[in-house]
Amino acid sequence: MAEKRIVYSICAMCTGRCPIMVEVEGGVIKHIWGNPHVFGAKSLCPRGAAGVAFEYDNERPQYPMIRDGERGSGKWRRVSWDEALDFIADKLKNIIENYGAKAIALSDRGGPHAELHKLFLRAIGSPNYFTHHATCSNSVHNAHMSVAGHARNTVGYDYKNCKYMVVFGRNLLESLVTGEARNVIEMINSGGKMVYIDVRWTYTASKAYKFFIINPGTDYALALALINVIVNQHLYDADFVNRYVVGLDYLRSFIQPYTPEWAEKETGIPAEEIRKIAYEAAEAKPSVIFHPGWMTAWYSQDFHFRRAIYILNALMGSYEAKGGIFISKGAGDAGYKIKQPTSIAPAPKEERCDGAGTKYPWIRGQWGILQVLPEVIETGEPYAVKAYIAMRHDPLADMPDPEVWIKAFDKLDLVVAIDVNWSWTSWYADVILPEATYLERTDNVIVRKGLKPQLALRQKVIDPRFDAKSRFQIFKALAERLGKGEYFPWKDEIEMVNWQLEGTGFTFEDFSKKGVIDLTKDPIWYDRNNLKFNTPSGKIEVYSEFLEKAGVPSLAPYERPEAPPDGMLRLISGKVAVHTQGRTTSNNPYLNELCPENYLYIHPEAAKKFGVKEGDLVEVSSNGASEKIRVRISPYVHPEVAFMLHGFGDPVPVRTRSFGKGASDVRLMKGKLKVTVGGNCPLFETFVKINRI
Ligand SMILES: Nc1nc2c(c(=O)[nH]1)N[C@H]1C(S)=C(S)[C@@H](COP(=O)(O)OP(=O)(O)OC[C@H]3O[C@@H](n4cnc5c(=O)[nH]c(N)nc54)[C@H](O)[C@@H]3O)O[C@H]1N2
Ligand SMILES: Nc1nc2c(c(=O)[nH]1)N[C@H]1C(S)=C(S)[C@@H](COP(=O)(O)OP(=O)(O)OC[C@H]3O[C@@H](n4cnc5c(=O)[nH]c(N)nc54)[C@H](O)[C@@H]3O)O[C@H]1N2
Ligand code: SF4
Ligand SMILES: [Mo]
DSSP, rough: OOOOEEEEEEEOOOOTEEEEOOOOOOOOEEEEOOOHHHSOOOOOOOHTTTTTHHHOOOOOOOOOOOOOOSTOOOOEEEEHHHHHHHHHHHHHHHHHHHHHHGGGEEEEEEEEGGGGHHHHHHHHHOOEEEGGGGGGTTTHHHHHHHHSSGGGGGGEOOOGSEEEEEEEEEOTTTTTHOOOHHHHHHHHTOOOOEEEOOOOOEEHHHTOOOOEEEEEEOOHHHHHHHHHHHHHTTTTTTHHHHHEEEOHHHHHHHTTTOOOOHHHHHHHSSHHHHHHHHHHHHHHHHHHEEOOSOOOOTTTHHHHHHHHHHHHHTTTTOBBSTTTEEEEOOOGTTTTTOOOOOSSSOOOSSSSSSOOOBTTTTSOOTTGGGGGGHHHHOOSSSOOHHHHHHEEEOOOHHHOOOHHHHHHHOSSSSEEEEEESSSHHHTTSEEEEEEETTTSOOOOOOEOBBSSSSEOOOOOOOOOSSSSHHHHHHHHHHHHHHHHGGGOOOSSSSHHHHHTTTTTTTOOOOGHSSSSSOOSSSSSOTTTTOOOOTTTSSSSESOOOOHHHTOOOOOOOOOOOOOTTTEEEEEEOOOOOOOTTTTTTTOOOOHHHHOOOOEEEEEEHHHHHHTTOOOOOEEEEEEEEEEEEEEEEOOOOOTTEEESSSOOSSSTTOOOOTTSSOHHHHHHOOOOOOTTTTOOOOOOOEEEEEOOO
């Protein structure tokens, strides 16, 4: 009989990092479940379950490769790991000698599993670490840092106890993380009310108590009108506000023009409904969440809109309240210290090349502003950047204007893609390093922050099926070749894990029992009478001296977003429950079958205007770029909007299932590698024409 095993680990089919339980029989993965010790149930999202299909798919890079033709020609030469690593190390040495280590940039998916890439950059002395957040949550993050001194993700939402939640385009049940979606459903099943605001219908809308289709990009007007009612009608939590909020008088005088009647004209949401939301939320306070979203951070004024949402939460007193927003507790709150690999090397002293933290003092350097990198490469300003490493990141597929990236790559001496799939970026790289998949490698220990912090570990379930290496092996080997081996002092991943756990009384073996290690039995809440925010004043800053000094108003006057010119629609994109982003899952055998291509959703009025019918193939064009896609007509899309799922129009021919299917949104978002005040690309300020083919 074949040997059966259960291995607990962490999913990586998206960045939700759900704890999983993997069933292995005779060395073959049979099924991936949710970890019942964490979730109380074994179900997972469809992508998590499709990890088995990903693992056993052969359509992925199977060995290291060096380019053997023009960039993008798809011509590769199989090489050994030694040859690939020597090739990269020689180029990097040369670049360091001529331009300094700061000429090496790396981008990744951020988060707690980025430790080893960050350590590598620190070891060589480059400050140019970037994340994907320029097209994800930069503006939400920077807004929260300025209001409360917290990152977007260092607070959590107590959905289960929440009585009233207002959600602005955060598609919680489709753009989902398994545990969060479950908690939202539990909230609704136990009588909590969700108001959902989007520019189109989504599954999240179907679970809402009220759903409004808002005029695109006008949510800031809605937030200001809600603040207007709450402040003028004294609906706020006066105790909390008096104790913790700096700038109430400033807020009061600022919001006077922004009445519900004014906001009705901007947003299309009736003034009476806006008043009702304010009163109903106040009735439920402090068990209220004004959800700040994850991204949708794609309009120019987004930073100020997100600040307004956090201010609404402060007015409701929902910080650290049951059913509100809680500050996520880490290992330290439970009396433990977990060592992080990055702590081994000092932070680089050189200035970043993107201006985060310097030219833009309020945009935090730890996530970076990746959209400026192509320009830095092209101009050599403020200094030369000569190498780029895409580590678990696909900027060509997930950032606007792939052509601009491809052109910038031509100025580089080295482009490396470290991936588990054929990403679009890997197709234009000089070297492809196949990473061992999440089921084939062990990563660093992470802390699952929350009310009950836990330790969790991604563990190797099976040996790599192909000639792949873990990120630990890759970055350690590169550091050693560059004479920086002392920064990777561990023999292997297990030694690193045990080093991280030193002094806690736990070891690697402890993860085998149930996959996670509980650091506390009971939820940890801070004393609401004694909260500290990490802002200069230690309080929630409606008025921020720091911003004002940097030339950014604490509260900015609302600006109406530019409307699509005549004969054009606004292009909006988003996720579907069965796919992850650009290239992680679109070629997955199971998931591709469920959702093989995207469609362009438009309103019947728009369909009439363009003379198109359901199912017609159309050419969508913008700014010289054009894509072909089929139309779907729905009355539940804003008449100004053309919506498509993100991540289609795959240009990489070796991905035979997804190649050429549907349209690419990023190709149409030309000219959007811009820096908004929050540090994001204003993707949804793209206008398109539609022509029937
Ligand atoms: N299945 C799946 N789940 C995922 C992911 C995935 O790729 N697939 N990715 C994960 C990641 S990294 C993230 S950041 C989150 C993203 O989570 P979300 O931010 O919820 O993601 P999107 O699907 O991009 O949803 C954006 C929504 O904003 C709406 N929208 C656009 N313009 C406006 C506007 O002006 N006002 C309002 N109110 N709404 C507007 C769009 O119609 C869309 O429904 O999802 C995470 N979960
Ligand atoms: N127009 C438009 N643009 C968008 C979005 C949108 O909705 N519309 N969504 C935005 C959002 S919210 C985000 S977060 C970004 C995401 O942008 P990305 O971070 O680029 O997206 P992913 O597809 O998750 O991952 C990128 C690459 O990581 C690889 N990968 C997956 N797992 C592993 C692994 O274990 N190891 C390694 N080495 N590689 C791995 C995948 O194969 C893929 O090539 O895209 C953003 N861009
Ligand atoms: S939400 Fe789904 S894909 Fe993302 S980590 Fe969780 S199970 Fe995996
Ligand atoms: Mo994201």
